[in-house]
Amino acid sequence: MTDGKPTLRDVAAAAGVSPMTASNALRGKPGVKESTRLKVLAAAERLDYRINLTASMLKSGRSNIIHIIVNEFDSPFYSKLVQSLATETTARGLTPFVEQTRYSPDAAKHALATNPFSGQLFDGEIIHAAGLNTDVPLAAMNHGRPLVLIDACEDTPSFDTVNFPNEEGARAAVQHLIERGCRHIAIVGTDYAPRNELARVEDSAGLRLRGASGALLDAGLPYDESVTFSAYNSTRGTEAGHAIARAILEQRAGRAGSAAAGSADGTNGTAGTVEMAGTSGSGPTAATAMAFDGVFCSNDYAAFGVIRGLADYGIAVPGDVKVIGFDGATSGAYTTPTLSTIQVDLDQLAQFALDMITRRVEQRSQGAADTPATRATIGYTLVSRESTTAER
Amino acid sequence: MTDGKPTLRDVAAAAGVSPMTASNALRGKPGVKESTRLKVLAAAERLDYRINLTASMLKSGRSNIIHIIVNEFDSPFYSKLVQSLATETTARGLTPFVEQTRYSPDAAKHALATNPFSGQLFDGEIIHAAGLNTDVPLAAMNHGRPLVLIDACEDTPSFDTVNFPNEEGARAAVQHLIERGCRHIAIVGTDYAPRNELARVEDSAGLRLRGASGALLDAGLPYDESVTFSAYNSTRGTEAGHAIARAILEQRAGRAGSAAAGSADGTNGTAGTVEMAGTSGSGPTAATAMAFDGVFCSNDYAAFGVIRGLADYGIAVPGDVKVIGFDGATSGAYTTPTLSTIQVDLDQLAQFALDMITRRVEQRSQGAADTPATRATIGYTLVSRESTTAER
């Protein structure tokens, strides 16, 4: 150690062994006498030695870093997803490297393919980001490194995939609304699609719609364009809430017409000017005498927006309408009303994803051939909170 | 390029130049003829060359990676902070490496000091995490690399620091409540401290308490133990809400006694059994005839909890009590009621922090001596939303 940080050579010298033995001892490789190992560890401790990872990575070609690509940090869903993935990665002695794409497909492709880190540094990737789906040549972009997709929803997976319980969860959510007495249920979060088209969907939103609509039809309740309201983010969740509120007020009045905003809202000036969202809910809808009394939202963010939008028109949750979301965002336990939701098990997701990654990493390091892509679906819990409470 | 990825040597060969010239051309160093540079870039493009960062980092000792250490990902405050920091870091051509400590001081110290990445890989660190304050030997742990603390609140900064507008923001928040007609204001988020002790606080919570209490006293309103309720996270925010609710009900009844929960809550069974939080609010408080009509929370998370806790007792916001938070969490715009808050400018924070880091990095690369620690305080906007609306 001339001056700067101690190197492996310094540790070896201090321990009276060769650099190679020191390296093996430090890394816990088998085939080092216990007494030797202790000597080396003591020397390293004494010198406050820290391995130089850049050198290690350069030589070995492995980094133990897992690349996690998500759309953003600041949303109830992603912040929780990232927390679970990062925690599990760390628990396994690997290092999580989290990158956000901000929903830009270009940024996502860059993160995966052209970013120099991705090219050579990462041992594997876990991806839930717009633009990185199976329509693009992921394997090529990724140079064939281990890759786990989250919620890719392919029928026959081309990559290791961990899916959400989209259809079952959505079905359970709608059934819950029905059990709570709802008979006219709106679906927020997806564009309408007829049932026959839903038979062959391979995406998250479609599967949730399939589950939700199936539950409606099984119960003899209506499923058509008039009950679906699209909403891809919270703002549109609010718009969907407005649309549903107006539909309710029109239905209550027994006729089509202008519904006055009955909100107590003094600061939010948008209530009177929002446009209709979704494919329907506006104007004189045919044979819908009964007002909406339940809403299934395909994510919690949209659910918060819907509750917000309903409130703008003075419609109370769960008093007038019950609302259930999907995801299990942490904040749903603290809002007013607290939000009923399909809480997906993100810790389990993280475990599955890391199992898949580490399996492939090990396969490769042993020169074994790649095994076929696997798929797992995580569990969920229906969390019943105030937003679907029966009594009022 | 024998077989695997193309190396710089391959690019140089393809372009008919030396590796060094290729390196300089690729990195945009001055002193390369334009025609040569173009040849090199074309060759790199053609070969789909990607620099090997491990080799680059090993040789140069620089990584362009900024280490961002925070307590967690999944909270309204941190998810937004991380998003701002990561976005700004990327915008400057640097790479953000975000790590969570989950509030463990040991994990935080490990992240900063013993994690091998920290030892040699990162060009600088931006820190907002429990356990990494100026009580510990940060400079030594960090081996003297550039370091920016967020909200360290030292009177004379020992490290580059970006502070929140703690005192001014809290003062503005309480003044806002007063302007909205509140005359009996509770403070949630900090343990009570007498005014004379607050003169010399050097921490975020103390400064917010100083600002809030100052505003109360300036307006001739009471500031004593009976108006403070501690709350360090959302759960305790809820407890504080319960305590405030009970105080209100007692005060309304004009005497001490059991306050019945008047909640419409059918699922949350805790209302009747929670313990009192904070230092007061329970039992027969002396001369407090007037019920609380306003609450200042020193963070939004606590504010959500307080609103939640008040609702458990049937107390409405803003109808019965107005509530304002601090931070400007994204979700405050979508809750019901929407949350008034002191919205701090996290994008500005990110800019300041990165200015400070890059300045030091450049200083070092030029062998200049370190300049004294600097400090900046970010701006805020008082966002007035439903939770402090005057009309009902």
Place this chain on the structure above:
DNA sequence: CTGAAAGCGCTAACAG
């Protein structure tokens, strides 16, 4: 079980 040699791919320093 331990050691010696070689080099991963790049870039700082200097020579041409």
Place this chain on the structure above:
DNA sequence: CTGTTAGCGCTTTCAG
């Protein structure tokens, strides 16, 4: 403006 030399610190390989 371009090329040559040398070596960052580690680990793979293979010999002892």
